[in-house]
Amino acid sequence: MERFDVAVIGAGLLGCFAARELSRRKLDIVLLEAREDVCTGISRANTAVIYPGCDHKPGTLKAEMTVRANAGFDRLCEELNVPLSRCGSLMLSFGPRADAVLREKLRQGQENGVPGLRLLSANEAYRMEPALAPGLSSALFSPTAGTVNPWQLGIAACENAVRNGAQLRRNTRVLAMRTEDGSYRIETDRGVLTARAVVNCAGLAADRVQELLFPPSVRIVPTAGDYVVLDQNCAGRPAHILEYEPEKRGKGLTAVPTVKGNLLLGTTERENTLAYAAAECGLDRVKALAVRILPGLDFSEVIRSFAAVRPNPRSPDGSSIQSFCIEHPAERFWSLIGIKTPGxxxxxxxxSYISDRLATELDAEQNPLFTPERRGIPKPHSLPYEERKALVGRDPDYGEIVCFCEDVTRAEVLEAIRRGAVTVDGVKRRVGTGMGCCQGARCEQKITAMLAEALGVPESAVCKDGPGSEIVRAEHERL
Ligand SMILES: Cc1cc2nc3c(=O)[nH]c(=O)nc-3n(C[C@H](O)[C@H](O)[C@H](O)COP(=O)(O)OP(=O)(O)OC[C@H]3O[C@@H](n4cnc5c(N)ncnc54)[C@H](O)[C@@H]3O)c2cc1C
Incomplete structure (x- = not known):
């Protein structure tokens, strides 16, 4: 039976970063992921904001971590070679109730140590964002807010963890656990292994994974939220992240100018669903709220809609849990359950929090070979002409465009597959194919053929995004 020091369950952002931070220590780490790829759950569908830290009560772990995390994001993104846009955010008020909310966020943010916060008059805000709707009352400016591509960050953290010695096991679902000789015996659908410690980062299933071994202490109640994405450089795209605090109590709206240049609008709150399909009523609500703050938006420029699922943590008595739910039900067993924004x-x-505690519990030394850097896949279209020409000279695949909207070459797609993409969306998450205005209509077929060839499977076995999403029907199904 295989033996590890630490088994991390779930390769979303939290599991990938847990593995990366643990790999700073001399530990045998295995990262177990049920799906065919990393970052296919909550980590690929969210609002993508790097929050400054005004939304949390002073003195809480959430407030402290958010402010510290925000301050370290430039360095983190440099290390992992992931683009970060420090565009800043404006929280918008159109009346006295929202004005009071903004004043409270300012007070809270200042107490939390958020740098550069300023309450702006309407005129100051209009100078920063001329396309805002009339009637603005005030705005809270947070210069340190930013945005990243969340799945790129997670994939980068995973690659870095693997580079530092962690093993990634995909298509490996944890089914049962028990303690045995002071270790955890973990049964998966790919066999059994043991680990001295377990870190449970199973996202929407984190409560059930903990309950494989311990009595229920936190329950996840899922709710869904809808988003729309507008084309790059769409009309009325703001320069800052806009957060609309409505005058009537209720869900507002966040508008995010993404690192790619799109505009992401979201989100709603729909009850008790695990479905990632967007609902028409939710999309209508997002659009209705969006035009209240940005009346010049043109929804004929919408290129995609999607839903996200929130893992809302509840106590066994049903009350909601506001703090980060970091469970430690037994020695060397840690769970992150129901981590929503700002996860x-x-x-x-x-x-890092869990890695530090486990290092003490396992008496682990520093890994002298740890390197925090990871190199991304080279992007020829961002290189000067001469460098691009030289690259094509060395490898002609850099001269063959596969995705015309995003200018992605055959060499990049092949590198994405080499680094672990096994689906069309896995390639997209690594090199951005299908992210443009045609949404893959022109490249999907080529990428399916490239995946089939590289993986040695028929095209009918290639999926868009996991089992059940096969793109091409097999010959016998066509008859
Ligand atoms: C709607 C929404 C908007 C958000 N917006 C923001 C934001 O703007 N800014 C911000 O800071 N945070 C935001 N967040 C929070 C952030 O997206 C999450 O905290 C983050 O993505 C972490 O996800 P995760 O790793 O816990 O879960 P996931 O990404 O879902 O990963 C969990 C993984 O566990 C795997 N798994 C499950 N069961 C098993 C098993 N038995 N065996 C093996 N593997 C298993 C799953 O397949 C999955 O891959 C948002 C969250 C939501 C829901």
Whole structure:
């Protein structure tokens, strides 16, 4: 039976960062992921904001981690070679109730140590964002807010963890656990292994994974939220992240100018669903709220809609849990359950928190070979002409465009497959194919053929995004 020091369950952002931070220590780490790829759950569908830290009560772990995480994000993104946009955010008020909310966020943020916060008059805000709707009352400016591509960050953290010695096992679902001779015996659908310690980062299933071994202490109640994405450089795209605090109590809206240049609008709150399909009523609500703050938006520029699922943590008595739910039900067993916003912002901090505690429990030394750097896949279209020409000279695949919207070459797609992409969306998450205005209509077929050839499977076995999403029907199914 295989033996590890630590088994991390779930390769979303939290699991990938837990593995990366643990790999700073001399530990045998295995990262177990049920799906065919990493970052296919909550980590690929969220608002993508790196929050400054105004939303949490002073003195809480959440507030402290968010402010620290935000301050370290430039360095983290440099290390992992992931683009970060420090565009800043404006929280918008159109009346007295929202004005009071903004004043409270300012007070809270200042107490939390968020740098550069300023309450702006309407005129100051209009100078920063001329396309805002009339009637603005005030705005809270947070210069340190930013945005990243969340799945790129998670994939980068995973690659870095593997580079530092962690083993990634995909298509490996944890089914049962028990303690045995002071270790954890973990049964998966690919066999049994043991680990001295377990870190449970199973996202929407984290409560059930902990309950494989311990009595229920936190329950996840899922709710869904809808998003729309507008084309790059769409009309009325703001320069800052906009957060709309409505005058009537209720869900507002966040508008994010993404690192790629799109505009992401979201989100809603729909009850008790595990479905990632967007709902028409939710999309209508997002659009209705969006035009209240940005009346010049043109929804004919919408290129995609999707839903996200929130893992809302509840106590066994049903009351909601506001703090980060870091469970430690037994020695050397840690669970992150129901981590919602700001889980992306704090993914590294949470990984580091658990890694430090496990290092003590396992008496682990530093890994002298740890390297924090990871190189991304080279992007020829961002290189100067001469460098691009030289690259094509060395490898002609850099001269063959596969995705015309995003200018992605055959060499990049092959490198994405070499680094672990096994689906069309896995390639997309690594090199951005299909992210443009045609949404893959022109490249999907080529990428399916490239995946089939590289993986040695028929095209009918290639999926868009996991089992059940096969793109091409097999010959016998066509008859
Ligand atoms: C709607 C929404 C918006 C958000 N917006 C923001 C934001 O703007 N800024 C911010 O900071 N944070 C945001 N967050 C939070 C952030 O997205 C998450 O905290 C983050 O993505 C972490 O996800 P995860 O790793 O816990 O879960 P996931 O990404 O879902 O990963 C869990 C993994 O566990 C695997 N798994 C499950 N069961 C098993 C098993 N038995 N065996 C093996 N593997 C298993 C799953 O397949 C999955 O891959 C948002 C969250 C939501 C829901």
């Amino acid at each position: 992306l912002t704090c993914a590294r901090e949470l990984g």
